[in-house]
Amino acid sequence: MSQNRLSGEGAILRDRVVSFTFDGKRYRGHPGDTLASALLAAGVRVVGRSFKYHRPRGILTAGSEEPNALVELRTGARREPNTRATVVELFDGLEAHSQNRWPSLGFDVGAINSLFSPVFIAGFYYKTFMWPAAFWERVYEPAIRRAAGLGRAGIGADPDRYEKVHAFCDLLVVGAGPAGLAAALAAGRAGARVVLCDEDFLPGGRLNGDRHEIDGRDGALWARDAADELASLPEVRVMTRTTVFGAYDGNTFGALERVTDHLREPGAHQPRQRLWKIVARQTVLASGALERPIVFGGNDRPGVMLASAVRTYVNRFRVTPGQRTAVFTTGDDGWKTAFDLVDSHVEVPAVVDARREIPAALENEARRRGMRVMLGAQVLDTRGGRGVRGIGVRDESGRRIYIATDALAMAGGWNPNTALSTHLGGRPCWSDAIQAYVPAGLPAGMIAVGAAAGDFSLGAALRAGAEAGRNAAESAGFAAPAERLPRVADESVGGKPLWLVAGSRRKAFVDAQHDVTTEDVAIAAREGFHSAELLKRYTTLGMGTDQGKTSALNGHALVATLTGRSPADLGTIASRPPYTPVAIGALAGTHRGLHFRPVRLTPSHGWAESRGATFVDLGEWRRAKAFPLAGERDWKRTLVREVRGVRNGVGVCDVSTLGKIDVQGSDAATFLDRVYANVISSLPVGKTRYGIMLREDGIVFDDGTVARFGSSHFVLSTTSAHAVRVLQHLEHARQVLWPELDVQLAPITEQWAQFAVAGPRSRALLEPLLGGAIDVSNAAFPYLACAQFRWHGRPARLFRISFSGELAYELAVPARYGDAAVRAIIAAGEPLGVVPYGMETLGTMRIEKGHVAGAELNGTTSAHDLGLGRMMSAQKDYIGRILAGRAGLVAPDRPALVGVKPAQPGVRLTAGAHFLRIGAQPSLANDEGFISSVAFSPTQGHWIGLGFLKGGPARVGERIRAHDPISGGEIDIEVEVTNPVFYDPDGKRLRS
């Protein structure tokens, strides 16, 4: 074990050991460690290679803002690229790999890019890959993607589950540091519903990383007690390992809870992560602040770390980044790091403060500890190979001094973490007092407190948090009396930022993740990219997985300095969701694979499965496609058998999917006359009529049947696809267009299971089945009859309608009896050779019969186009009548419905083929229409099709071509135009 692990407890369980591997090498750590703290404890300094120059990189931070320490976690299908070692909770058996290096972390061929660094400057892509243009897709982009890029995603299907959850609260508190805990306590004690989220697995924020006293006790313990109390309050939900990543309209927030990321794999029924949608009346933004790095030569060398992160590692994890750790600070805060190191018996070779004067208290503290203090001094650069060995310092008098050290803590000041305040359009404003941006223009109901608001002292955080929590509770209607505030010591939080340390020839990094140096920023400034947004696009500063959390302000301040402005003049960029990366799996939730979307099953589904049916998804519905018999390998053989079975005998098909709407009321007939193009009011009770509905624009909307069960009671059927839209259309008509009509509508699709019993022997099947319940003879129940009756004491409906063109009935029973009904039909039909049939046979028979369906009712066809022009009543007004008369819709040369058959019988037709005259070039100008539906017709013995042809029915008998350039090679065949009704054109069979 390396000597970097200090003695003492911190927040790790020292008496337990967990084992993990990094790049295949085994290490040990403790529960409570992060991967980063365990690697530091083990003396591992280089954890990754940089994006562009492949420079060795170490750990910069102790939080989610980490730009460098990105690793691949886990293996196989669970492999996750770009996880930040600084937030990965250590678990036994964890496997991590460094990324963006080849062949190894220690020796990386890509580091040669550093030698060409003058090439890889700002605007490199724009300047270099301009010519020849054709090279971009084929050569440049693939090469760049191989060389750059970060980790590799897992290839296999993710084996884990993800969930989405909704939460509602009076107060959402973002961040469980001192301000957030105080806010949650104040509101929670008052009885308000509170959700407190923190991305860390340990509540407390800086209280865990710093040494504070609250009411005379260790600050970390105060945080633990506060979290315990909150957990005991019934209306408070404390969510650790949860990042609030976005603020959205309607007081809605997105949060990602890493439920089992800290385990080797999720337990049974546990999700890996949960995506929370949180709706909060009020929000307290207690997201703290992010420390700024300082820009100087070699500031990216492993061993250079943010001073606050060093404190966190020392105090919380009991790890020091080096045996000797120097401190470079621009404010009072860095001194805390120096004192904590010394108090933990880590040698601090020097504290370099860029300021010439510091508070006397700090100076006294430093003297008491016997520290070497260098005021008015700056760290110019770092030395070393794959880690810091020493630093070059320029002292107050300008002398250059080399100081040997293993690590350097840098404290450049703090930026309030404003991210969530900007997602709805707020723009932070510059504060001269803290030399950073503070939240401004917050969304309604959101308030920032503590460090997130730029108040960096502990006392201010506790005060503002408690007040915000109290206010939120009171605005939600709870009495929240002011309570005594915890006692804390005053601390000094002064500082003066140092945007750039000049004087080193080494690369000074502004954005470590995207390898953007001071030189790149200077080029952008010289070339006129002066705004924050342009700077980002031109240099890529602030892009990547960390989105510039540690780099953006330094870059902006640098451009401001170089162009003689204040950062306030430059403005800052808008931060957009997500705050930290969110896995696609979490966004998909449970809707993947077979659960991608819900499926509607027909009442006979289980029976169809038991008959070995194949299925097809049509819209929401899963329907039986065919019922192949054992040994029927060829779909055509099954189709021919099913069609012949129906046409020569009897078949049964589940048609429950057709939309069914119950229409009642004294004005029901009037209403239906207005929504159908044909007349409905003349329909006698006990009869059914085919009807078409038009859209307002005159195009055919839907077709179906209307059955009249009483003078003011109708039942409509719609196509399966339009069931919901037809109901919406009717609701609009009765609620908005004609509220004065007495009409009641009820959707009853789900209520009834309905079966088509079709074929010349259908009557022979139904007679014994229905027994004396209803007389189905041709005299008593002729074509288009309908009736409601009782069957075995239950409601039932019978319609004599036909889609197949045969003598046919549709029998409806309550849905729960659908399964029993289809079994009874099959049993009754057994002596008659009844065949169950599916969508293939249904579709084929309707094409044989020339019935239009979805492919013809395609939203572009008029009733005339469909050969249904005669149905448009001239006796009444109805929706779509006026616009159906537009010149373009009644033009005689519009393509109209015809049938086609191949001139040579063995040839197959394809739907989508375009009609051309024989000899005409295939061009848009010569296009005469297209084939909409095709089928192999068992009754005709060849392929048949329906389509729309200019001139339409007048051209029956003509030979034309069907040209299809995209269905597997160019298909160009000669076809004969026919009547669209291929089968029983006189309709004798229907009425038999």
Place this chain on the structure above:
Amino acid sequence: MHTDPTSLAQSAYAGLPAAAGHGSGVVATERDGLGIARIETRGGQTAAVVELLRGKLGIVPPNASRYVRCGDVAIGGLGPNTWIAVHESAGYSFAESLQALIGHGASVVDQSDAYAVLRLAGPKVRETLAKLVPIDVHPRTFHAGAIAQTVCGYLGVMLWRLEDGAQGDPAFEIWGGRSFAASLHEAIRHSAAEFGYARQTP
């Protein structure tokens, strides 16, 4: 003679897996055999129908998204002049007797088979519903007697808050379209699995 098909009613949840996980955080009970009817009053007769139902059933049909129960019957508001009425056991005869009761004052349509209704009870029902519906089911906002028309796993559903159980455990009814029962049940079962889920047939 052929089998009497009406003797073989199939529950909406027939054949679906009945449990997931360990424990009984959520216990589902199929609500089979209900009589369900949609009532929509005819022009201008709402007041008369309300008065009739108050007198005959002891229920004032609510003009809001909630329900009122009296004995075996509950009536819930669906929209203007429209209610859903439920009888614990009357089946298809319920709609007919309601129509007879109301006469020409309203159109009554049988919906007894249109819905797959599941009663969800147990200590973890709210945690489970939080994964399923995008509405607030906290007792402070969604009171006993409340109805919400919402979505669950991309499906339109109705959610009824029942009275809490004897142990103080919350109870709800979730109403989905019958044809979607398998998808809806899978969503519920998956969401409740971590708390322990079991479905009972009464």
